Amino acid sequence: MEFSQADYMNDDSEGWDDNSPTIFKGFSSAITTQRHGLEKLADYGFKIDAYQNHEFPTHIIREGDKKIKDVVKEHVLPFLPAKSLMRFKAVSKEWDKWIACPLLSHQQSFSCKSFSGYFCQDMKMEWDTETMFLSLDHSTSGVPCPALDFLPEVVKILSSCSGLLLCQGSEKYYVCNPASQDWKMLPLPQCYHGEEPAVALAFEPSLRNIEAYYHVICAFPMLGQPIIGFEIYSSESNTWSCSSAYCTDIENPRLVGGGFYMNGVAYYETKSNEVLAFDVKVEIPAIISLPDQVGRHGSLTQMEGELCYVAANNECGNVFLIDIYQGMEMILKRTVSVTLGPDRSFTQACKVLPCVNSDAVAIQSGQYIHFYHISEQKVESIASSFTMGHGKKFLPYTNSLAMLHELKEP
Amino acid sequence: MITLQSSDKDVFEIEQSILIQSGTIKNMVEDDFTFIPLPSVDTETLIKIIEYMKKHADKTDSKEKNIKEFDKDFMKKTLNELFALVFAANYLHISSLLELLYPSIADRIKDKITEAIRQIFSIRCDFTPEEERRIIMDNKWAHEGTEIEGTLD
Numbered sequence: 001m002e003f004s005q006a007d008y009m010n011d012d013s014e015g016w017d018d019n020s021p022t023i024f025k026g027f028s029s030a031i032t033t034q035r036h037g038l039e040k041l042a043d044y045g046f047k048i049d050a051y052q053n054h055e056f057p058t059h060i061i062r063e064g065d066k067k068i069k070d071v072v073k074e075h076v077l078p079f080l081p082a083k084s085l086m087r088f089k090a091v092s093k094e095w096d097k098w099i100a101c102p103l104l105s106h107q108q109s110f111s112c113k114s115f116s117g118y119f120c121q122d123m124k125m126e127w128d129t130e131t132m133f134l135s136l137d138h139s140t141s142g143v144p145c146p147a148l149d150f151l152p153e154v155v156k157i158l159s160s161c162s163g164l165l166l167c168q169g170s171e172k173y174y175v176c177n178p179a180s181q182d183w184k185m186l187p188l189p190q191c192y193h194g195e196e197p198a199v200a201l202a203f204e205p206s207l208r209n210i211e212a213y214y215h216v217i218c219a220f221p222m223l224g225q226p227i228i229g230f231e232i233y234s235s236e237s238n239t240w241s242c243s244s245a246y247c248t249d250i251e252n253p254r255l256v257g258g259g260f261y262m263n264g265v266a267y268y269e270t271k272s273n274e275v276l277a278f279d280v281k282v283e284i285p286a287i288i289s290l291p292d293q294v295g296r297h298g299s300l301t302q303m304e305g306e307l308c309y310v311a312a313n314n315e316c317g318n319v320f321l322i323d324i325y326q327g328m329e330m331i332l333k334r335t336v337s338v339t340l341g342p343d344r345s346f347t348q349a350c351k352v353l354p355c356v357n358s359d360a361v362a363i364q365s366g367q368y369i370h371f372y373h374i375s376e377q378k379v380e381s382i383a384s385s386f387t388m389g390h391g392k393k394f395l396p397y398t399n400s401l402a403m404l405h406e407l408k409e410p
Numbered sequence: 411m412i413t414l415q416s417s418d419k420d421v422f423e424i425e426q427s428i429l430i431q432s433g434t435i436k437n438m439v440e441d442d443f444t445f446i447p448l449p450s451v452d453t454e455t456l457i458k459i460i461e462y463m464k465k466h467a468d469k470t471d472s473k474e475k476n477i478k479e480f481d482k483d484f485m486k487k488t489l490n491e492l493f494a495l496v497f498a499a500n501y502l503h504i505s506s507l508l509e510l511l512y513p514s515i516a517d518r519i520k521d522k523i524t525e526a527i528r529q530i531f532s533i534r535c536d537f538t539p540e541e542e543r544r545i546i547m548d549n550k551w552a553h554e555g556t557e558i559e560g561t562l563d
Contacts, residue, residue: 067531068493068497068531070531071497072531075512076512076516076519079512079513080516083552083555084519084552086551086554087523087524087552087553087556088527088551089522089536089545090524090527090553091533091535092533092535092536092537092540093536093537096545111474114517137521138555139556140520140521142551142554144549144552242530313487
């Protein structure tokens, strides 16, 4: 079998065009001596004067010479959360330069999807609305300024998606990446969204979505009528537009603030047992009925890529009963009984928190947030630094370096 | 049956149907090779590669959970072993194994301090002390919360 000698001169950067991880090209080890190969090429009259001394331009590393550090730089770094990456800038000048590169940020935004923690904010207290970040693991995930001081005004956090946060100041909406402290102010919408807007940020990083376009979808009740309208912002056009779709089936059009986006659909909770769903692409609304949740504080969440509703109850001592409902029909998929936290004689109120990209159920109880991993049947707990109470918003966050592109000058 | 020979000259006879998961071996088999020398893969690593391919050869739905469990356990190796697997999987063109290795290695190194990273990957620090101090200050938040000790594993 003839191995193509030309494979030898492969440029690493070709790999980025593939959808799958770069497959190293070339069968260098099968070629007996490298020198022999280059001299043969010389016979064919290729322009290799520059390579006569076997000195390639520094960014091209011959397959046989690749060391593990080169492989890690190209293929492993995109899987690291933002905090680890920012720390590794101090490893060497090469890593510093590479980690600052937009290409790496783009790769990382869709390779690193792991759930990193929560942005939380007390929504009820007028005088203390500082945003905090609760990290799942302080050595790997975090942001430079959890209070979001880099934004021009104090904000309420509304929605999160794939590393970006949607916030609102006194009037304006902002989309930001708290890890890179990149932010953008959105133009004012055409419609009135209400005091506590039901608004979801939709962002799906992908190999092809180099421009990192995102949408913001607001569901708002038409004043005085049981009808919900929708207004959509697109970062591609930098404009808001009202959808021609309306939802008239809703029993109780009182929407709770914020919203969450998953697999092409935006979800908004209401003050009753219904969830409003809106398929963003085809602009079709639907209503999901949640199971009766008297006395339990459940939450919509994402588990194994699917929409779920999880409700939990502290039965006795430190035993919790968790019900997991799945899909648009909200069918009870699983019930588990699990011990969370230290043993005690009394029961505590608990609240289920949303999660993304994880198979865990998150339950806040007492001073802790417990994460119960369904498949491994393992519990991880972090200190919540908040006492239980309602009116606190928890937004699940992934520590990504997704960039907010501005294609037009502001 | 195909015979593979490691760099240590150990030979292994494996069914062709299992080995074609390796793009490299598949190409050679299509060209009617039945004896394939692998001078860049040592015996220890080759054994692991064969174990991986055997498990992944049968991809029926019922085995999916089993395979996931296996993959998880398979990654429980020392970093050096994982690095050897990366080079072997790359040479043999086994993309599913590479896709498993890269995030696993990321998971193992994500909580380490910079000096540990330099030691593990033999990277020379080319910052002057002043430059290093500056870059740490610029990203001070990222250097907080890590353990003091960094080990190879």
